[in-house]
Amino acid sequence: MELNKQTAQQALQEASESNPGPWTDHSRYVAEACRNIASKCKWLSPDQAYILGLLHDIGRYAGVSQEKHLIDGYRYCMERGWEKAAQICISHAFMIQDINTSIGKFDISEEDYLFMKEFVANAVYDDYDRLVQLCDALAVPTGFCLLEKRFVDVTIRYGVHPATIDRWKKILEIKAYFEKEIGCSIYTLLPGVIENSFC
Numbered sequence: 476m477e478l479n480k481q482t483a484q485q486a487l488q489e490a491s492e493s494n495p496g497p498w499t500d501h502s503r504y505v506a507e508a509c510r511n512i513a514s515k516c517k518w519l520s521p522d523q524a525y526i527l528g529l530l531h532d533i534g535r536y537a538g539v540s541q542e543k544h545l546i547d548g549y550r551y552c553m554e555r556g557w558e559k560a561a562q563i564c565i566s567h568a569f570m571i572q573d574i575n576t577s578i579g580k581f582d583i584s585e586e587d588y589l590f591m592k593e594f595v596a597n598a599v600y601d602d603y604d605r606l607v608q609l610c611d612a613l614a615v616p617t618g619f620c621l622l623e624k625r626f627v628d629v630t631i632r633y634g635v636h637p638a639t640i641d642r643w644k645k646i647l648e649i650k651a652y653f654e655k656e657i658g659c660s661i662y663t664l665l666p667g668v669i670e671n672s673f674c
């Protein structure tokens with residue numbers, strides 16, 4: 476099945492019907508942030524960035540879960556031949572390429588865990604992986620927000636993990652990387668970020 480904006484939107488719509496929740500609005504804002512930032516990066520396609528952002532949490536179609544949604548999303552996309560989207564379903568949770576830095580519970584089989592461990596260690600990330608990692612931390616279900624607000628939101632829900640600070644540092648590094656490339660603050664590309672961060 477060809478992956479384009481329409482098929483990605485359709486996939487998210489079906490997934491939201493199968494497991495309704497705030498994750499679908501979060502995904503839409505992640506997609507929008509990816510598109511807006513990519514539109515300032517000549518080497519990236521805004522449409523491709525939008526699609527990859529839209530699908531990063533698609534594994535949640537299978538129900539409420541923690542790290543299981545990563546592998547569910549990977550399989551969902553691989554079954555359709557969407558290889559890059561499949562990689563990002565896993566890579567968005569591993570800005571540090573080490574399975575031990577995950578903050579969620581591994582509610583998966585031993586076999587799946589070992590697969591994911593190898594996958595994360597060996598994946599070659601490009602700027603699409605990094606862009607989704609960044610934008611995942613820029614969007615809550617009500618809109619765009621300051622990275623630091625999302626950091627606290629996630630930490631309250633998942634708890635403090637030994638890798639928490641290193642994960643934050645990595646995201647801040649990715650933010651600095653994109654800002655150096657585009658020559659302005661990423662927040663200027665996120666409409667409503669001030670209102671949504673301070674509400």
Ligand SMILES: [Fe+2]
Pocket residue numbers: 501505531532611
């Ligand atoms: Fe997400």
